[in-house]
Amino acid sequence: MLLPTLLVLPFLASSRCSTPAEDDVRLIVLVSIDQMTPEQLERLGPRFSGGFARFLGGERHRLAFHDHADSSTGPGHATLGTGLWPSHSGIVGNLWADRAQGDAGIYCVADPSVAPLGPLGPGAVGPAGRSPALLLGDGLADHLKRASPGSRSVGIAGKDRAAILATGHAADWALWWDASGGQGFVSSTYYGDALPDWVASFDEAWWNRLPDAGWETLEASRDPRLGASADVRAGEAPRTFPHALPLAVPREPGASNELGKQQRAQLSRWVYGSPWIDLFSIELAERALDALDLGRDESVDYLFLGLSGCDIVGHSYGPRSLEVTDLLLRDDAALGELFDAIDARVGAEHWIAALSSDHGVLPLPESLDSRGYDAVRLAPNEMQLGSSRLGELLESTYGTNFVTGVTESGILLDREAMEREGIGLEELATFAREGSADWMPRLRTLFTQNDLAPREGSAPTGGLARLAAHSFLDTRSPDLVVVLEPWTLVGFPYGTSHGTPWPYDRHVPLLFLGPGSTPGEDWRPCATVDLVPSLLERAGCPIPDGLDGSPLH
Ligand SMILES: [Zn+2]
Structure with missing residues (x-):
């Protein structure tokens, strides 16, 4: 009996996750804080006592960067979930132009072949169907399903593109907040015909979980030493604490169930710009643990948790605002409770976790300017204005306006x-x-297909061109990829944004917890494409060929 076993083992080792053992990893948890910067972990570290504190006591990579130019949510989450650059995952932006469809804007998780799925059934919610159809590579859910029979994966996030792209094609469920329709957490018929009970029951009168007083600061957030004590600073959205609910939620028994569609939509938009988008996501993740029995058998399961609040709030108030500070302290506490629940259900030795972000962010240009940076807030539509001016120049020089449109990363031309x-x-x-x-x-520079498309032996090896090449796919990228000077903001009349190749938009947290991680700081440069192979290796699973990153040790 010994010989056949020996013959079979190498095959198992190469295609499956490690065989059951006392200390086997049974659950991978990836937490992505949308728009989180390493500076926030640094500044707030001493105040954290929950989930972020656990991560800070784990393996902490101080020089982790996204290795691509378009630092936005779709590409960032696709990279976190696949270990591929956008040029290989196909997710080159949140939106891109599709030549075959007349340059129409294509949303990165759009899929007209499926229907939105809410608690009332298919088609009753949301603007359109969503799925990973446009994701060209495989995600963690796909690798695990292949290597670990019976593996279950679920993605939960405020944003659809985070939940969908950070998991992969084979996820059991991707769930996201219905910010416009007010149905609670929703999904798509891509994943199933009816929302599971554990989601539908969460969605029932979800507004009853909101506090009457709306969003008030925690006492801890008011500490002036946190550098976020002034509620309104130059460049912030002109709104202050307390951030009241847009309407009074009726509290009499039964009455709240009668909230109209309009009222639900108003409240859900408020949630989307508050810490409750994260608190609700974490609560749903805890339900998923039990409902899907995550981490309870020998297969390796995957829970992706995308906390979108930091980005939505950060866009309005900036990364050092009182609002973002307060939100992160609340996230920390709620994540701590979730991690305790995972310990209790799965066993501390049976799960691993990583913390990262889809992108960083530009500090408020006004605050940079006050410190002497050459920072500027351009008109929100400066890209559109600029491309129109370029069209006029082309017309006066060549007799034709070749500009046909503008995308978030560049300019489209009439190549014919x-x-x-x-x-x-x-x-x-x-x-x-x-x-x-x-x-x-x-304008710093423009890249064309000739600069960025992979040609034999001539891929850009350094600098901005290399980053832009990692975000480039000829069928989805603009004809002229636009790179503006650092510290330049477009698109927002107040608050701030991201999306550039500059380090402040690409430098993100990357921390690991659990078996296989080495507590302490690691200052070797690494990239977010290294996350997926690192998680697979730590879970004892094979690392597929063709990933753009390598496991971190
Ligand atoms: Zn954003």
């Missing part, structure tokens, strides 16, 4: 017209670069 009139892409790009003062303030 250019060919007809004998204007090459490089010639046009040179014209646009050299004349940038006349159409786009603070």
Whole structure:
């Protein structure tokens, strides 16, 4: 009997997760705090006592960066969940232009072949169907299903693109908050025909969980030493604590169930811009533990938890605002309770966790300016204005306006017209670069397909071009990829944003907990594509070929 066993073992080791043992990992938990910066962990570290405190006592990679240029939520979560650059995951932006469909804006998780799924059934909620159809690579859920029979995966997040892209094609469920319709957590018929009971029961009169007083600061957040004590600073959204509910929630028994559609929608939008988007997500994750029996057998399960509140609140108030500070302290406490629950149900030795973020953020330009940075807030629609000005310049020089549109990362051109009139892409790009003062303030450079598309032996090996190449897919990327100077904000009349290749948008937390991690600080540079192979290795699962990262040790 010994010989056949020995012969079979190498096969098992190469295609399956490690065989059951006392200390086997049975659950992987990935927590992504949308728009979290390492500075926030640094500044608030001493005040954390819950989930973030646990991570800070774990394996902490201080120099972790997203290794791609378009630092936004879709690409970031796809990278966290697949170990692939956007050029390989296909998720090159939150939105991109599709040439075949007349440059129409394509949302990164759009799928017209499926229907939205809410507590009232298919089609009753949300604007359109969602799925990972546009994700070109496999995600953690896919690798685990292949390597660990019976594996279950669930993604829970405030945002659909986070829950869907950070899990993969084979997730059992991706669930996200219905911010516009007020149905609670919703999904898509891609995952099933009816919302599971544990979600539908959460959605029942979810507004009863909101406090009458709305969002007030915790006492701890008011500590002036946290550097966030002034409630309104230059550049912030002009709203102050307490952030009241938009309407009084009726509390008499039965009455709250009669909230109208309009009222539910108003309250759900309020939740989306408050810590409750995160607190609700964490509560649902705890329900998922029991409902899906996560981590209770020998298969390796996967829970993705995307806390979107930091981003939504951060866009309005900035990363050092009182609002974001208060939200992160609340996230910390709630995550601590979730982790205690996982310990109790799964056993501390049977689960591993990672903390990271889909992108960083630019501090408020006004606060940078006050410290001497050359920071500027351009008109929110400066990209559109700039591309129109470029079109006019082209028209006056070449007789034709070749600009057909603008995306979040660049400019679309009428390539057929250019060919007809004998204007090459490089010639046009040179014209646009050299004349940038006349159409786009603070333009650092433009890249074309020739600069970024992989050609044998000539992929860009460094600098901005390498980062832009990792965000480039010829069928989904614009003709001219636009890079503005650092410390430049477009798109927001107040608050701030992200999306650039500059370090403040790409530097993110990357921390590990549990078996296989080495507590302490690690200052070796690493990238977010290293996350998936690291988690697979620590869970005893094989690392598939073709990933863009390597396991961190
Ligand atoms: Zn954002």
